[in-house]
Amino acid sequence: MSAQDILVLAETNQDAVADITLELLGGARELAAATGGRVVAVLLGSQGAKFTGALGAADRILVVDDPQLADFSPEPYLAVLQSLVAAEGPRAVLIGSTTIGLDVAPALGAKLDAPVLGGCQSIAAEGDALKITCGLCGGKILADVEVKGSPAILMVLPGSFRPGEEPGAAQVETKPSPVALQPGAITFEQMILPEAGDVDITQQDVLVAIGRGIQQEDNVEAAEELAKALGGALAASRPIVDQGWLPTTRQVGKSGMIVKPKLYLALGISGAPEHQEGMSGSDLIIAVNTDPSAPIFDIADYGVEMDLMDLAEPLAEAINEKKG
Amino acid sequence: MNIAVVIRQVPDLIEPLEIDASGTSLDMDEVSFLVNETDDHALEQALLLKESSGGSVTVVALDFGEVDDTLYAAAAKGADRIVKVAYDEDRPPSPRQSAAMLAEAVKQLGAELVLVGVYAHDELEGVMAPLLALELEMPYVGVIRGAKAGEPGSVTAFKEFPGAVMAQMNVKLPAVLGILAADQPPRYVPVSRIRNAMKSTEFEEQEVAAAAIAPAVKLQRMYHPEVGERAEMLTGSEDEVAARIAEILLEKGVIK
Numbered sequence: 081m082s083a084q085d086i087l088v089l090a091e092t093n094q095d096a097v098a099d100i101t102l103e104l105l106g107g108a109r110e111l112a113a114a115t116g117g118r119v120v121a122v123l124l125g126s127q128g129a130k131f132t133g134a135l136g137a138a139d140r141i142l143v144v145d146d147p148q149l150a151d152f153s154p155e156p157y158l159a160v161l162q163s164l165v166a167a168e169g170p171r172a173v174l175i176g177s178t179t180i181g182l183d184v185a186p187a188l189g190a191k192l193d194a195p196v197l198g199g200c201q202s203i204a205a206e207g208d209a210l211k212i213t214c215g216l217c218g219g220k221i222l223a224d225v226e227v228k229g230s231p232a233i234l235m236v237l238p239g240s241f242r243p244g245e246e247p248g249a250a251q252v253e254t255k256p257s258p259v260a261l262q263p264g265a266i267t268f269e270q271m272i273l274p275e276a277g278d279v280d281i282t283q284q285d286v287l288v289a290i291g292r293g294i295q296q297e298d299n300v301e302a303a304e305e306l307a308k309a310l311g312g313a314l315a316a317s318r319p320i321v322d323q324g325w326l327p328t329t330r331q332v333g334k335s336g337m338i339v340k341p342k343l344y345l346a347l348g349i350s351g352a353p354e355h356q357e358g359m360s361g362s363d364l365i366i367a368v369n370t371d372p373s374a375p376i377f378d379i380a381d382y383g384v385e386m387d388l389m390d391l392a393e394p395l396a397e398a399i400n401e402k403k404g
Numbered sequence: 405m406n407i408a409v410v411i412r413q414v415p416d417l418i419e420p421l422e423i424d425a426s427g428t429s430l431d432m433d434e435v436s437f438l439v440n441e442t443d444d445h446a447l448e449q450a451l452l453l454k455e456s457s458g459g460s461v462t463v464v465a466l467d468f469g470e471v472d473d474t475l476y477a478a479a480a481k482g483a484d485r486i487v488k489v490a491y492d493e494d495r496p497p498s499p500r501q502s503a504a505m506l507a508e509a510v511k512q513l514g515a516e517l518v519l520v521g522v523y524a525h526d527e528l529e530g531v532m533a534p535l536l537a538l539e540l541e542m543p544y545v546g547v548i549r550g551a552k553a554g555e556p557g558s559v560t561a562f563k564e565f566p567g568a569v570m571a572q573m574n575v576k577l578p579a580v581l582g583i584l585a586a587d588q589p590p591r592y593v594p595v596s597r598i599r600n601a602m603k604s605t606e607f608e609e610q611e612v613a614a615a616a617i618a619p620a621v622k623l624q625r626m627y628h629p630e631v632g633e634r635a636e637m638l639t640g641s642e643d644e645v646a647a648r649i650a651e652i653l654l655e656k657g658v659i660k
Binding site: 093094098151152153154155178179182183184185186187189190191194195196197198199214215216217218219220221222223224225226227228229233235264265266267268269270271272273274285286310311318319321322323324328329331334335336337338342343350352364366367371373375377378379380381382383384385386390391394395397398399401402403 | 415417418420421423430441445499500522523525526527528529530531532533534535537538543544545546547549560562563564565566567568569570571572573574575576579582584585588589620621622623624625626627628629630634635636637638639642643645646647649650651652653654656657658659660
């Protein structure tokens with residue numbers, strides 16, 4: 081336990097450690113090298129032992145096993161984290177900007193009277209300060225922030241760090257919950273998996289993805305024709321799914337699917353960090369957007385500043401011609 | 405069910421965002437505001453719950469940006485009461501400041517359920533929704549895509565996880581839910597109904613104590629990222645660009 085340690089909240093997705101956790105360990109490794117502290121992974125659950133092997137980039141792995149932590153519920157998670165962080169007194173706590181992180185990180189900061197930052201993309205230690213760059217406004221604005229209080233509770237955007245590969249000491253400590261846990265007012269009942277039968281967009285070589293720029297439901301057909309010409313499937317960013325124009329199984333991003341196709345053709349998608357999280361690993365990204373400052377152009381290989389509806393038909397024709 | 409909905413104004417990302425002379429804030433004189441998208445979904449979810457289970461919906465908002473337009477639209481959609489909380493600063497409050505001020509207003513409503521958007525895109529010091537719950541001393545769960553009335557004194561909420569997986573959660577009331585998306589898209593209201601609401605709706609204006617919460621971090625600089633560094637931009641007519649993309653796809657072996 082050291083005031084220079086970097087603590088990482090580990091997350092699991094069903095049967096594996098989440099990618100974001102490996103990235104946080106990578107970021108924590110760099111930060112700990114600068115602070116002179118260790119990397120401490122915290123894993124809350126009821127079968128923590130089966131995941132510790134994947135957390136080898138940490139120096140210490142604190143596993144808290146308790147039946148109340150078997151499935152995520154905010155109150156017990158927060159109570160345990162608050163107690164652990166207060167006892168460990170680290171320099172910083174790295175938490176993914178995830179469906180769990182969004183629930184616990186801000187409240188953890190408030191309960192510990194500790195500084196909290198969201199949208200963290202880079203973190204460096206300089207003397208007694210942490211220098212952090214955060215993304216705001218859908219990635220259109222960056223903010224450089226200095227944090228002196230500790231522990232700094234940092235909500236990190238996925239894709240900000242390379243996964244930690246350098247092995248740490250990986251000393252495993254399994255302990256019961258440091259606080260007595262009772263079911264809270266919010267309780268997990270069951271996990272609902274997506275309905276089978278729709279196209280599995282994670283298995284497609286070609287995805288034509290539509291975003292807010294499609295403007296109206298009638299225009300979805302033009303994108304579908306393009307996907308057919310390319311032999312691919314239609315995917316979407318969250319606003320399209322929220323509108324009910326495509327099912328949730330077609331959603332790419334933070335709360336949707338993580339895809340890595342050979343071609344990701346992004347039509348009218350601005351490329352907010354939440355969306356990039358789901359598709360930045362694609363082999364070839366071509367983005368079409370009327371806004372030249374759209375963050376999607378930051379990660380695209382090719383960009384076109386144009387209304388997607390002006391391009392969809394000529395592009396489908398050009399592709400069909402090339403296919404001969 | 406007596407439901408309170410918190411609504412915020414955020415910069416419209418369609419418009420260019422300028423940084424002011426201080427270099428640490430957006431230029432608020434140049435910003436176009438609109439309702440925070442997830443708050444709009446929170447309102448829709450509240451209206452759906454009211455329609456299915458009865459009760460009332462009260463919208464609470466800080467007097468910031470172009471909030472009146474948003475509040476009249478909320479009234480036109482079916483909100484029963486509108487509470488506008490005084491706020492005189494030029495810059496938006498931090499999440500902790502917002503939570504403290506809004507909670508003071510919400511506490512007076514005796515709401516069983518409080519709905520708020522799970523995040524806003526301009527929040528720097530974390531997100532406000534769970535902090536509002538702490539201020540209200542209510543439990544919180546966020547990233548909710550849909551909710552329905554459950555057993556008396558509870559709601560069933562669906563929390564979204566990656567991979568289109570949902571966790572069904574039982575939520576005993578009172579509680580705060582951070583809404584990502586409602587069961588259906590926010591309803592459209594014609595301008596004529598909003599105009600009628602402007603004539604018939606009276607906002608309940610409320611003063612609350614300013615939140616004396618100093619920033620816990622030091623914002624040093626705000627700036628635009630280097631955009632499009634990586635992308636090779638293709639230019640020309642629609643046909644020329646289409647032909648070039650088709651060539652690229654052939655070269656890369658995507659089409660054969």
